Amino acid sequence: MSAILETRGLTKTFGGLTAVDDVSFALQKGELLAMIGPNGAGKSTCFNMLMGQLPPTSGAVYLDGEVITGLGPRQIWRRGVGRTFQITATYASMTVVENVQMALLSHNGEIFRVLPFAHRMHRDRALALLDMVGMAAQADRHCAVLAYGDLKRMELAIALAHDPKLLLMDEPTAGMAPRERLALMELTARIVAEQGVSVLFTEHDMDVVFGHAHRIMVLNRGALIAEGNAAEIRANPLVQDVYLGGGTVFGRAEKTDA
Amino acid sequence: MEFFVAQILTGLANASSLFLVACGLSLIFGVTRIVNFAHGSLYMLGAYIGLTLMEVLPGHFGFWGSILLAGIAVGLIGVVIEMLVLRPVYRAPELFQLVATFGVILVIQDLALLIWGPEDQLGPRAPGLRGVFRIMGEPIPKYDIVLLIITPFIALALWWMMTRTRLGVLVRAATQDREMVGALGVNQAWLFTGVFALGSALAGLGGALQLPKGGADLLMDFTILTPVFVVVVIGGMGSLPGAYLAAIIISVLNVFGVTYIPQSTLVLMFIVMIVVLMIRPYGLLGREEVAGEHGQVGEPEEPIKPASARVRAIVAVGLALLALLPLFGGNFALVLTTDILIFCLFAASLHFLLGLGGMVSFGHAAYYGGGAYVAALLVTWTETPMELAFLLAPIGAGLIAIVVGWVCLRLTGVYFAMLTLAFAQLLWSLVWQWQEVTGGDDGLVNIWPAGWLNDNTIYFYVALVFSVGGILMLRHVAHSPFGYALRAARDSKRQAEATGIDTRRVQLLAFTFAGFMGGLAGALFVFSKGSVFPNELEIVRSFDALIVVFLGGVKTLAGGVVGAGFFKGVEDVLTRFEYWRLIMGLLIIFVVVVAPEGIVGSLRRAWRHFGPGDSQDAATTKEERRL
Structure with missing residues (x-):
């Protein structure tokens, strides 16, 4: 197995603050990797560097063995990385299917074309993508009237539009109802299994993380403090310390499990 | 050296009124987010009211008391304007309120004409401050020194x-x-009214204060508007020290x-503004605006669909009837319709930028007038x-648009x-x-079409073909995919960039395209009139287009054309x-208050309520999307 995404010594400092400190990890093909950590641990900064929104102070990011540090979000997307946002970013004036078609138009390099009507282009492929996330029935609805959970699913369809090899999901279930959260992660896990996409996601909901992630990384104060499968992370005294503080570790860890 | 100091002192004295008016505008914008185009009119009212009071009240006390009272009076007028005109439209789409303030400009212009007559009025000298x-060794008017001292x-x-x-x-x-602030229990309505009154009072004060230097005339509303905008933008929106500086x-x-x-005095001002904004995009002392903070107010735009066969048939019949106009309409009707067609194309080009691109240009006349001047200059020289x-x-106008857009x-x-406005004004002052x-104020004349087109009927067809074609x-x-990408960049820049769309390039191209179409309208215009004057580049021309686009309905496809056709027609009737x-x-104020979604937007809403298939879900009401 070769690593799809790899970081080596990724570091970001803002003035005197080291937000991300020498983070190195690798994401394997077909893997669903979770990055967790308390607020302010550096997850979002880390994500922004992976997506090209922030240039790292030092260190490098490799996609399929090639350096992608210094590339902008657009170039990184063109290399087959999809992303979803913590707060959904959608085209509110378009229908659901048009939102997906937009990504397909961009993928096919047809943004500057003026000839055919856009709403007829790649419609079938867009509908298939929506079907995959269970949104086909709502394809022609105005996206501004959708429920938040549906917007999240639509965003997932957009992120999958260019057949990415890697999907970065920043708190994919933030702002959703508990039942919807699990459904969305089940969907993601299924897509990983079916399409062979690799996923890196951050998450605050431990049910989601422990229920679906193949592997978990824990970030605290910018540094990677633990890595392993669900059982290993649960048993890791350092992680327990970070999340629960020192002291009565065992009883509360059980609660998180519930 | 002496001369130098004297110059600086005069400059400082002149800054007085400008500062007062500008900080009023800045305050109003900062709190209510309204770009108050009528601010120059309030300044003019201050001057006229001050003048009238000075004629009644005698002596020192009368003079300074009149200035103060003028400020208070204009403040009260501001309260009336805010409560009657602006309050009903705070929830309207972003920047829609400026249309209302434009209506206020027109009303105040005519009221001033009614009350004070068309003659320019000389301001009285301040008592006790007549000499220098x-x-x-350099003479400085005493009044200047007083201004210079009291302004700080x-x-x-x-x-x-x-x-x-x-x-x-x-x-x-x-x-x-x-x-x-609202969440903390402050009554926003009264806060807005209070701030609007204060800003208006400052404008009135500024108008009255400059009386001994400049007097009062009916053009001073627009004369002050441009430098005031420049000052507010250079200083930073909402910053008082910035406005002073x-x-x-x-x-x-x-x-x-x-x-x-x-x-090149006029040119100079805009060059300074452009340079400042390129180095400090939010003005000297302004803060960066947080994106989306006051973004889309009101409902998001509806999805669009190409016209159905039925709508196309109706439009085709309408156009066919229009093409028959020379058979039953007189010469006057032909010329008027030509004007309307040209204006529709101009408005449609701005609507493309404003509606689809979300790029609010205050200086679209630059491309209309620019196109007209390119043609006229080529023919003349x-x-x-x-x-x-x-x-x-149009190619020339498109090139101007590339530079400005970039x-x-x-x-x-x-x-x-504001920056687009600055560029338009720069072009205007260059031509002026x-x-x-360029012939300056005298314009360029004898720009007639080629012989075979030099007939009103034939030129009507030219205008028809090119305007309708352009629209x-x-x-x-x-x-098309490009139009969709433009809307994508407007709706969510974040998502667009994250899915490989180069939003800046898309927007620049759209800006250029809109400029090109504006230039086409300008070219049609110059050959229909045979001449062009600097007022085709003026701020008023930009506002004309802006107003009809907003009144027609920004969030609708047909808004620009419908608004332009309607208001150009009404204007023709009214100007008699x-x-x-x-x-x-x-x-204008009436339409703004009654139909805050514009004419087309409100028609669409009415259709949904009373028409067939009255469902709330957009998916089932396909018909209205095509408007």
């Missing part, structure tokens, strides 16, 4: 009010986050400009055949709008002051009356 002081005190008083009083705290808080810079610069390079000049005009697209929101080439092309692009501006202004 000699400073280092007024500025200090304002600063004190802003930093030390409860009202000041509320105003500053509302400037940063209106919603939070910028007022001084602009005034001093102006005084020196008049002395050393009288040919190089004897280019009309057909070629006609084709080169600079302006570094900014967003109101700063973008570069007399040898259809703009509409088609809206439905003496006080047509009053009626037009009231009409």
Whole structure:
């Protein structure tokens, strides 16, 4: 197995603050990797560097063995990385299917074309993508009237539009109802299994993380403090310390499990 | 050296009124987010009211009391305007309120004409301050010295009010986050009214204060508007110290400009503005606007669909009827319809930018007038055949748009709008002051179409073909992948960039395309009139287009064309009356208050309520999307 995404010594400092400190990890093909950590641990900064929104102070990011540090979000997307946002970013004036078609138009390099009507282009492929996330029935609805959970699913369809090899999901279930959260992660896990996409996601909901992630990384104060499968992370005294503080570790860890 | 000091002192004295008016505008914008176009009118009212009071009240007390009372009176007028005109439209789409303020401009213009008559009025000298002081041998009017001394005190008083009083705290808080201020239990309606009154009072004060220097006339509303916008933008929206600093810079610069390079004083001001904004995009002392903070107010735009066969058939019949006009309409009808067609194309090009692109340009006349001037200059100086000049005009306008767009697209929101205005004014002042080439105020004349087109009927067909063709092309692009990418960049820049869309390039291209189409309208215009004057580049021309697009409905496809057709037609009827501006202004305010979604938007809503298939879900109401 070769690593799809790899970081080596990724570091970001803002003035005197080291937000991300020498983070190195690798994401394997077909893997669903979770990055967790308390607020302010550096997850979002880390994500922004992976997506090209922030240039790292030092260190490098490799996609399929090639350096992608210094590339902008657009170039990184063109290399087959999809992303979803913590707060959904959608085209509110378009229908659901048009939102997906937009990504397909961009993928096919047809943004500057003026000839055919856009709403007829790649419609079938867009509908298939929506079907995959269970949104086909709502394809022609105005996206501004959708429920938040549906917007999240639509965003997932957009992120999958260019057949990415890697999907970065920043708190994919933030702002959703508990039942919807699990459904969305089940969907993601299924897509990983079916399409062979690799996923890196951050998450605050431990049910989601422990229920679906193949592997978990824990970030605290910018540094990677633990890595392993669900059982290993649960048993890791350092992680327990970070999340629960020192002291009565065992009883509360059980609660998180519930 | 002496001369130098004298120049600076004069500049500082001139800065006085400018500062007062500008900080009023800045305050109003900061809190209510309204770009108050009518601010110049309030300044004019201040001058006229002050003048009337000075005639009644005698002596020292009368003079200074009149200035103060003028300020208070204009403040009260501001309260009336805010409550009657602006309150009903705070929830309307972003920047829609400025249309209402434009209606106020028209109303005030005619009211002033009614009350004070058309003659320019000389301001009285301030009692006891008639002569000059000699400073280092140079004569400085005593009144200038007084102004120069009291302005810092007024500025200090304002600063004190802003930093030390409860009202000041509320105003500053509302400037940063209106919603939070509302959530903390402050009555926003009264806060807005209060701030609008204060800003208006400052404008009135500024108008009355400059009476001994400039008097009062009916053009002073627009004359002051441009430098005031420049000052507010250079200083930073919502910043009082910034406004003071910028007022001084602009005034001093102006005084020196008049002395050393009288040919380019106007140009100078805009060059300074452009340079400042390129280095400090949010003005000298302004803060960066948080994106989306006051973004899309109101409902998001509906999805669009190309016209159905039925709508197309109706449009085709309409066009066919229009094409038959020469058979039953007279010469006058032909000329009027030609004008309307050209204006529709101009408005449609702005609507493309504004509606689909979300780029609010306050200076779209730059491309319309620019296209007209490109054609006229080519014909005048190089004897280019009309057909070629006609084709080169939109290309020239498009080139102007590339340059302007490239600079302006570094900014967003109101700063973008102001910078586009600055470029349009730059072009206008160039044309105005570069007399040898452009003819200046006298314009360029004898720009007639080629012989075979030199007939009103034939030219009507030319205008019909090119205007309708242009409008259809703009509409088609809206439905094409490029139009979709443009809307994507407007709706969510974040998502667009994350899915490989180069939003800046898309927007620049759209800006250029809109400029090209504006230029085409300009070319059609210049050959239909046979002449062109600088007023085709004026701020008023830009506003004309802006107003009809907003009134037609920004969030609808047909808004620009419908608004333009409707208002150009109404205007033609109204201009036959003496006080047509009053009626037009009231009409505009009426439409704004009654139909905040514009004509087309409101028709669509009415259709949904009363028409067939009254479902709330957009998926089932396909018909109205096509409007």
